[in-house]
Structures are given as structure tokens and as C-alpha cells.
Amino acid sequence: MEMNRQETIKQDYQYCEQIIKHHSKSFYYAFSRLPKAKAQAIFAIYAFCRRADDSVDLVETTEEQLLAVTNLEEELSLFEQGNPIDHPIWRALTDVFKRYNMSIEPFYDQLTGQKMDIEFAEPRDLSELETYSYYVAGSVGLMLLPVLASQSDKDLTQLAIKLGIAMQLTNILRDVGEDFQKIDRIYLPIAELTTENYTKKDLEQRIINANFIRIWEKLAQRAEYLYDEVQEDFRYFDEDSRLPVKLSSAIYRGLLDAVRKNNYDCFNKRNYVSPLEMQRIYKSIK
Known part of the structure; x- marks a missing residue:
């Protein structure tokens, strides 16, 4: 069971790494030089931010954009309550929050920034x-x-x-x-x-x-x-x-x-x- 969990989290971090590798060559070039555990944490945080960006960029109407950010905000709230949805980014972030003294507030601030972009x-x-x-x-x-x-x-x-x-x-x-x-x-x-x-x-x-x-x-x-x-x-x-x-x-x-x-x-x-x-x-x- 523990082996399965470790394999899953490994795949979750790989999923996040592919996102930063694809979207930001400069950040990947810099942060892939971190020790593995820290690099994985950065990749997971970047993947969340990319998802926040995409929630606005990949839909066309203001209504769709607001709905997408609201949905992500609800997912973040579930994560904060200890009930993350079953998705690689949230599973990876759960691991990050266990390993580091993270604050949830900047994640909400990021979504506020997305709303500022929409409106x-x-x-x-x-x-x-x-x-x-x-x-x-x-x-x-x-x-x-x-x-x-x-x-x-x-x-x-x-x-x-x-x-x-x-x-x-x-x-x-x-x-x-x-x-x-x-x-x-x-x-x-x-x-x-x-x-x-x-x-x-x-x-x-x-x-x-x-x-x-x-x-x-x-x-x-x-x-x-x-x-x-x-x-x-x-x-x-x-x-x-x-x-x-x-x-x-x-x-x-x-x-x-x-x-x-x-x-x-x-x-x-x-x-x-x-x-x-x-x-x-x-x-x-x-």
C-alpha cells in the first residue's frame, strides 16, 4: 500500500514537472537545480498557478472565466479543509503542505489576481x-x-x-x-x-x-x-x-x-x- 502511494505521488510530481517544463523554460532551467524534494514542491506550486492562469485564458466569455476561477476557489477551499479532490496537482500540494510550513493565503490571493484580470x-x-x-x-x-x-x-x-x-x-x-x-x-x-x-x-x-x-x-x-x-x-x-x-x-x-x-x-x-x-x-x- 505504501509502495503504491509513493508511486502515485511520484507520478503526481512528474505531472507537475511536465507543466512547468512546457510553459516556462526559464523557471524550469533555474528551479530544476534544486534538491529533488524542493524542486518537486516548486513544480507543484507552479502547476497550481498555471491552472489558475488557464482557468482564465482557455475559456472565452467573462461568465465562463468567473465560473472557472470560482470552481478552482472551491477546490482550494476543500483542500484547505483537508478534503482535496482527486487530482495530481492537489495530491502533490497535499504532500508539499505536509513537508513545508506553507500558508494558504497566497493561493487565495493568486485567485483574486485572476479575478482582477477577468474584470x-x-x-x-x-x-x-x-x-x-x-x-x-x-x-x-x-x-x-x-x-x-x-x-x-x-x-x-x-x-x-x-x-x-x-x-x-x-x-x-x-x-x-x-x-x-x-x-x-x-x-x-x-x-x-x-x-x-x-x-x-x-x-x-x-x-x-x-x-x-x-x-x-x-x-x-x-x-x-x-x-x-x-x-x-x-x-x-x-x-x-x-x-x-x-x-x-x-x-x-x-x-x-x-x-x-x-x-x-x-x-x-x-x-x-x-x-x-x-x-x-x-x-x-x-
């Missing part, structure tokens, strides 16, 4: 954008923290939140064109667009001018400030987790330079950090 309102300013970024990405940082800093006595809550926000700002800056063209979303704050007199029509026409670059760079420099601010505290992560955290942070930060190298073209080009560049980053921080 989307353009952020009025950078502060509103960062609030949104907390719910969709800072929450992920808080989910990962008990795994990556399991031995730490220092409160790393703000570090995890800041790093998550920096990564979300990076996502937004990489995906300006895709977000607008595919899902009609503008995450660039209204105040910045107004200040620079950059309009929705400019976005439609994929105009990359000095105004657009100033808006883009203001957000990029905010993200880089947050990346810089947390560097010093990476030493408080578990010794076996410091390199993967540094690596994931450095690779994500590298996306900003990838956009710059492409002359800020985040409309017609897919900006990414190549496997060769990932290896260079890895060697530089090892």
Missing part, C-alpha cells in the same frame, strides 16, 4: 499596477518562500513580494504587443500614457517612438530597482536554494535587456533569453 480595469498609475502585480505574481513569491527559505529565521515576506512584482512588470514589458493585440489589454498605466501623449491608436499602429520608450523605460527601471533591492537578502535563503533564486531573478531581468537589444520592439518580436544566454548568466553568478 480588468487599466491601472491608473504605477501604484495600481504594482497592487495588481502583487496579486498575480507577488503571491507566487509568498507561495515559494517556505520551500526556498525553510531554514531562515528572517522575515523575507517583502523580498518575495518585491521580486514577484519585478518579474510581473518584466512580463508586462515583454508582452505589451501580445497583451493588446490578443486580449485587448493595456497594462501600461494611464498616467504614464497621458504624460507622454501616447495613445491607444499608437498602440494599434505599433508605434515605437521616444514617448513609448520613455514609458517602457520608466517601468523597466522600477523593475530593475526592485531586482537590485532584493539582491542583498538572497543570502537568507537556504544554502541549497540561493543559486536557483538568483538564477531565476537574473534570467527574468535579462528579458528587459532582450527587449532593449531588439530596439524596444515588443509588438512584432517575441523577446526571450536564449538557452545560450541562460548558460552565460548561470556561469556568471555561480
Whole structure:
């Protein structure tokens, strides 16, 4: 019986690993370097977040999206009560919660972020954008923290939140064109667009001018400030987790330079950090 349970949980973690391997090459590249038990925990948490994303992205109408998130919220509630549904992600997370001092709140915050995406309102300013970024990405940082800093006595809550926000700002800056063209979303704050007199029509026409670059760079420099601010505290992560955290942070930060190298073209080009560049980053921080 115990052997069967171990085989099942092994398969559950493999299921989660395939999800991160398919959807995020950069995260997989960084976190697959963790000791096996920690890597498995990260894969399970990522799989939950991917499922939350897909609950919104894979259906078309607002009603369907809200229903999908509500259903996932109900599953999370059952999980919290100790009655998880029979699914690889929930079985894997049950094991993660047994092994680490996890908090359920960031998981609910992640679903709040999904609802914010469904009932989307353009952020009025950078502060509103960062609030949104907390719910969709800072929450992920808080989910990962008990795994990556399991031995730490220092409160790393703000570090995890800041790093998550920096990564979300990076996502937004990489995906300006895709977000607008595919899902009609503008995450660039209204105040910045107004200040620079950059309009929705400019976005439609994929105009990359000095105004657009100033808006883009203001957000990029905010993200880089947050990346810089947390560097010093990476030493408080578990010794076996410091390199993967540094690596994931450095690779994500590298996306900003990838956009710059492409002359800020985040409309017609897919900006990414190549496997060769990932290896260079890895060697530089090892």
C-alpha cells in the first residue's frame, strides 16, 4: 500500500514537472537545480498557478472565466479543509503542505489576481499596477518562500513580494504587443500614457517612438530597482536554494535587456533569453 502511494505521488510530481517544463523554460532551467524534494514542491506550486492562469485564458466569455476561477476557489477551499479532490496537482500540494510550513493565503490571493484580470480595469498609475502585480505574481513569491527559505529565521515576506512584482512588470514589458493585440489589454498605466501623449491608436499602429520608450523605460527601471533591492537578502535563503533564486531573478531581468537589444520592439518580436544566454548568466553568478 505504501509502495503504491509513493508511486502515485511520484507520478503526481512528474505531472507537475511536465507543466512547468512546457510553459516556462526559464523557471524550469533555474528551479530544476534544486534538491529533488524542493524542486518537486516548486513544480507543484507552479502547476497550481498555471491552472489558475488557464482557468482564465482557455475559456472565452467573462461568465465562463468567473465560473472557472470560482470552481478552482472551491477546490482550494476543500483542500484547505483537508478534503482535496482527486487530482495530481492537489495530491502533490497535499504532500508539499505536509513537508513545508506553507500558508494558504497566497493561493487565495493568486485567485483574486485572476479575478482582477477577468474584470480588468487599466491601472491608473504605477501604484495600481504594482497592487495588481502583487496579486498575480507577488503571491507566487509568498507561495515559494517556505520551500526556498525553510531554514531562515528572517522575515523575507517583502523580498518575495518585491521580486514577484519585478518579474510581473518584466512580463508586462515583454508582452505589451501580445497583451493588446490578443486580449485587448493595456497594462501600461494611464498616467504614464497621458504624460507622454501616447495613445491607444499608437498602440494599434505599433508605434515605437521616444514617448513609448520613455514609458517602457520608466517601468523597466522600477523593475530593475526592485531586482537590485532584493539582491542583498538572497543570502537568507537556504544554502541549497540561493543559486536557483538568483538564477531565476537574473534570467527574468535579462528579458528587459532582450527587449532593449531588439530596439524596444515588443509588438512584432517575441523577446526571450536564449538557452545560450541562460548558460552565460548561470556561469556568471555561480
